Amino acid sequence: MLVDLVQRVVSDPEAATMLALWRLDRDPVAGRVAPERRRELVADARAAGATLARRVRAGQRGPVEARLGLAGVRIVEDDGTEQAASLIHHAVYTSPPPTVTLYRRALAALERVVNTEGLRTSLGDVDVRELILTHELFHHVIAHASAPAGVRPTVDVLRLGPWRRRATIHAAEEIAAAAFVTTWHQLSWPAGLLDLLTLVAYDAPPAVIFATLVEKATSV
Numbered sequence: 001m002l003v004d005l006v007q008r009v010v011s012d013p014e015a016a017t018m019l020a021l022w023r024l025d026r027d028p029v030a031g032r033v034a035p036e037r038r039r040e041l042v043a044d045a046r047a048a049g050a051t052l053a054r055r056v057r058a059g060q061r062g063p064v065e066a067r068l069g070l071a072g073v074r075i076v077e078d079d080g081t082e083q084a085a086s087l088i089h090h091a092v093y094t095s096p097p098p099t100v101t102l103y104r105r106a107l108a109a110l111e112r113v114v115n116t117e118g119l120r121t122s123l124g125d126v127d128v129r130e131l132i133l134t135h136e137l138f139h140h141v142i143a144h145a146s147a148p149a150g151v152r153p154t155v156d157v158l159r160l161g162p163w164r165r166r167a168t169i170h171a172a173e174e175i176a177a178a179a180f181v182t183t184w185h186q187l188s189w190p191a192g193l194l195d196l197l198t199l200v201a202y203d204a205p206p207a208v209i210f211a212t213l214v215e216k217a218t219s220v
């Protein structure tokens with residue numbers, strides 16, 4: 001069941017966009033984004049993440065962990081309590097001092113799913129820890145240089161005559177981070193899929209998760 005659903009995502013050229021739209025929907029201010037702006041917002045965020053990956057990686061390979069070390073980013077591992085499925089946190093980047101905290105249990109749960117028999121055929125050999133660290137490298141890069149256009153879009157949350165209050169759509173940064181990971185590792189599938197697999201790891205029924213994704217994406 002899960003294998004089929006994952007295979008469908010992997011072979012769907014629109015999957016990255018669908019996953020990004022799904023991620024956008026989870027943002028508290030997503031409802032303020034005009035329907036006609038959603039796809040554009042998602043496309044801009046993805047393009048920004050991919051461009052930055054190409055620029056930062058600049059043809060070099062080698063583990064991201066070493067990259068983070070050279071950049072002065074400390075990696076700490078946290079055994080923490082089991083993360084709630086709604087949070088989808090494998091790691092978090094904080095600064096100063098630049099630090100990546102890896103949540104070992106969340107990571108292990110995701111690794112278990114990714115290593116499920118049959119999924120490897122669709123996903124290939126995946127180093128989950130490396131992908132998560134790459135995601136956090138993105139947050140580090142934009143914390144230390146200005147965020148490229150598309151990564152921190154804003155939307156009006158209140159408008160009273162000439163007075164406007166705007167809020168940042170934080171989901172865009174996560175969508176850009178996923179595109180950064182996909183491009184950095186030249187994955188043949190969208191890294192945003194890891195968010196869904198994390199929900200699966202926390203026992204959410206795959207059919208429900210994937211159905212929600214498809215329904216949301218096709219209603220745009």
Ligand SMILES: [Zn+2]
Nearest residue numbers: 135139174177
């Ligand atoms: Zn993130």
